[in-house]
Amino acid sequence: MVNFNYCNPARIIFGKDTERELPGQIEKYGHKVLLHYGGGSIKKTGLYDKIVGILNEAGIPFVELGGVQPNPRLSLVYKGIELCRKEDVDFILAVGGGSTIDSAKAIAIGVPYDGDVWDFFDNKLVPHVTLPVASVLTIPAAGSESSDGSVITNDTLNLKHPASSEEMIPKFTIMNPENTFSLPPYQTACGATDIMAHLMERYFTTVGHVDVTDRLIEGTFRTMLYNTPKVLRNPNDYDARAEVMWAGTVAHNNLFQMGRIPDWGSHNIEHELSAIYDIAHGAGLAIVFPAWMKYVYKTDIKRFVQYAVRMFDVDLSFADDEEIALEGIRRLESFSKSIGMPTRLSDIGIGDERIDEMAEKAVMYGPLGNFKPLYKEDVAAILRLAL
Amino acid sequence: MVNFNYCNPARIIFGKDTERELPGQIEKYGHKVLLHYGGGSIKKTGLYDKIVGILNEAGIPFVELGGVQPNPRLSLVYKGIELCRKEDVDFILAVGGGSTIDSAKAIAIGVPYDGDVWDFFDNKLVPHVTLPVASVLTIPAAGSESSDGSVITNDTLNLKHPASSEEMIPKFTIMNPENTFSLPPYQTACGATDIMAHLMERYFTTVGHVDVTDRLIEGTFRTMLYNTPKVLRNPNDYDARAEVMWAGTVAHNNLFQMGRIPDWGSHNIEHELSAIYDIAHGAGLAIVFPAWMKYVYKTDIKRFVQYAVRMFDVDLSFADDEEIALEGIRRLESFSKSIGMPTRLSDIGIGDERIDEMAEKAVMYGPLGNFKPLYKEDVAAILRLAL
Structure with a gap:
């Protein structure tokens, strides 16, 4: 066994109807949310309406950015960074699978950084400052809901690279297996x-x-x-x-x-x-x-x-x-x-x-x-x- | 599977010579340390001298309280609480096994509490406010180094009871297998x-x-x-x-x-x-x-x-x-x-x-x-x- 240093503070909230815990958790970390999601399957399943309803009921302001694709694109990350800055977003909630969570993590490290966020994926810098990120997981696969990494595809250069640091671990994740039925x-x-x-x-x-x-x-x-x-x-x-x-x-x-x-x-x-x-x-x-x-x-x-x-x-x-x-x-x-x-x-x-x-x-x-x-x-x- | 909520932010620093990481970790959480230990076996093995040397070298002030027995006693917990208050201790480092860590956790929840610390072990109250605790583990057994609980023996009433809460999880633990050789x-x-x-x-x-x-x-x-x-x-x-x-x-x-x-x-x-x-x-x-x-x-x-x-x-x-x-x-x-x-x-x-x-x-x-x-x-x- 080689020496190691382990710490994973991600909170896992697992089971039926756990989306109800969103407001109490979000309020610990932020005031205004970016709701980030993919191609719209969460609109078909009703999960989008459920979450929007919960946020509205709790009076938590949010803006949204959909359209994350599998192999999440740097171009959308840039859009997300711009939107968060413009709207004073201080918390990102990813609703989806690994691509959406990875995209959220990339936006979160990009917002407080003056340079090009690709620097973190291009082995130039390790990201230590980030907006808090959380997720409602709909696809068991990437493990991004409690991992310290994100993998982004640079759609100009055709490169797919990872960035990681302990600070990138999401604060919490809602895992309701019913959200994977579809x-x-x-x-x-x-x-x-x-x-x-x-x-x-x-x-x-x-x-x-x-x-x-x-x-x-x-x-x-x-x-x-x-x-x-x-x-x-x-x-x-x-x-x-x-x-x-x-x-x-x-x-x-x-x-x-x-x-x-x-x-x-x-x-x-x-x-x-x-x-x-x-x-x-x-x-x-x-x-x-x-x-x-x-x-x-x-x-x-x-x-x-x-x-x-x-x-x-x-x-x-x-x-x-x-x-x-x-x-x-x-x-x-x-x-x-x-x-x-x-x-x-x-x-x-x-x-x-x-x-x-x-x-x-x-x-x-x-x-x-x-x-x-x-x-x-x-x-x-x-x-x-x-x- | 029943619904659950899991979060364990304890940092595990594992391997040879990891005691060297103590100063960097302690400085994140406190200014003055209570060094808490047991019957003196750490003095025989040299671990006590090693840790005291590291603290002194880093200029971290500490007071000490030894004498934790297996089935740790409430009477010593009272002494520890008094000592911490008197000496303005804001961080407790347990060096030993589960008994020492449990005793440290009990002292840590007792210091900021006005009443009798036994209230937490007597099912009257759940402890949510605590001094930060960490440990250098010498006995693999109780798991207290990353658990949310403490078990204390009330030596007046002959009762042995647990208290627990997420806040009682130690901040970090140094685990060097060499410290278990003896x-x-x-x-x-x-x-x-x-x-x-x-x-x-x-x-x-x-x-x-x-x-x-x-x-x-x-x-x-x-x-x-x-x-x-x-x-x-x-x-x-x-x-x-x-x-x-x-x-x-x-x-x-x-x-x-x-x-x-x-x-x-x-x-x-x-x-x-x-x-x-x-x-x-x-x-x-x-x-x-x-x-x-x-x-x-x-x-x-x-x-x-x-x-x-x-x-x-x-x-x-x-x-x-x-x-x-x-x-x-x-x-x-x-x-x-x-x-x-x-x-x-x-x-x-x-x-x-x-x-x-x-x-x-x-x-x-x-x-x-x-x-x-x-x-x-x-x-x-x-x-x-x-x-």
Whole structure:
């Protein structure tokens, strides 16, 4: 176990009808709210009306900015910053999934900053001053509701980069599993894949003696294996939706990373894919992760054996580590297919045309990942394994 | 899963030489420190000198109060409150285990309160105003380093009662596994038993659909099964000490309780035992828990079957739930014996003389526990099963 410093003060308010707690929470942090949301699905489901009603009833003034897209755009972040400054907004409430929360976080660090907010995503500065952000979560996936990070797509430069700092952790999050009932199967599966990828990025570490966090990750992963198919079979299964939603938060609030050095290579490779092809992040991960595994498993085959045995109950002869490791990877691919995810670039019509461009961009700040550091040629090889 | 509200802002600073971070952290919260500790073992190990040196070097003024005993006494809490007021202390640093941290928390809520601090432990008031508390942990056991509670023994009335509120969560905790190397085997085993009891109190719930937290609890429990014997075999095994120490924190920072209704019956029965006989809390739990299990398992036998299978790999015929459940309880007792814990009152020379008195006191605020509510006669029956 390596030394660590952990603090996650995000408040999680979980369960039915918890939106009612919004006014009491908001009043602790701000006076005027930016209500930030996506493409309007919250208007169809009635959640928008519910929240606007609650804010109006409590007499909390707000302005709104919709239109967040998946792979949230820097151009909208600029609009949000301008709006907050003009309207003296001092609190941002994101209603939606990871894209909306990430966009809210970017606006929140941009408002008090004199320069270009992209500086924080371009590795120039770490953001320490921010407006308070909170969320009403509707998509279990990114874990942004209690994470310290935000990933923004620069729609001029076709770059998708993260920024992070402890100050960016949202103050609170309302998590009502009923707000996920209307999530379509494909988005549900993409979200589940993202959650499982967050667990795997942390699982594949070269740090030894990380028993507690190994077990926490394995347990949450197994919960996802069981509950994801359940919510796909019955989208209104409150109990299963609740498990997936809660798993999404614990998978990414950084607790499971403590004492370990996580990898994040697959996530970074996927960011290049979705920056260029604008595919769903979860779908990209379902394609990249198995390819990454096939490329790196020999770096520490025992870790892949443990993964296969503890995550997927692989019980082949203990004599053949390689066979067990590869069977674990095969079972991950089978699971992804069973929930409707692509597992190859060809499944979503992507060929090898821009692989070198993506590999080049992926390593613009240096090699990726920690389990095995990946250089340009490694990234290209992984993307070719994914064809 | 039931609705929940979770927030735990405690900062965990974990690893070798992390005491160096004390000045930077303390300066965020206070100007004058009460250094609170126990019977002097930190003077033998050199930790006292190390911390005093760090405070002096940083120019942080402090006064000190040693002498905290296991089952920390109200009389010392009164002394601490008086000292803090007299010396204008505005920050309390507990150096020790759960007893010292609990004592520090009690002093911290007593200083700003005009009445008798026992009011908070006597179910009269919930403490919301407190001095900031932090700790340098030396005994992995009580989890008090990031919990919201404190348990104090009223040495006049022979009562041992808890108080709790979110405001009582320590600001930060320095956790250096090396500071646990000198912990004797018996105390190590008592601490491990307490940690495992914290996990089991939460595990035995009647709330259905709690997959994520079930898995988190099971994983941490299994880590304890593996690492506790390891630290007993080699007290200076940094990696195993680190696992036990980290497990102790995650077992009791309330994350694993979210969405569940925990039991706490065994803990409350044990408090009566240690209030009267002044035995180690962990030893008392090793005795009470199996007796409680034998008394209540029929309330939800499937939960006890899951416990046996997932915690202890019991793989008897699935046809016989009772046999599987009882084998799970037997394996817990075997494990306790293997680490040197008593499992019967007779092992520590306690007979049935004061069972009725303990049962009477245990239910003074109403029935105990949630898995199966326990009345006076139930508590007495459990204590008789433990003879």
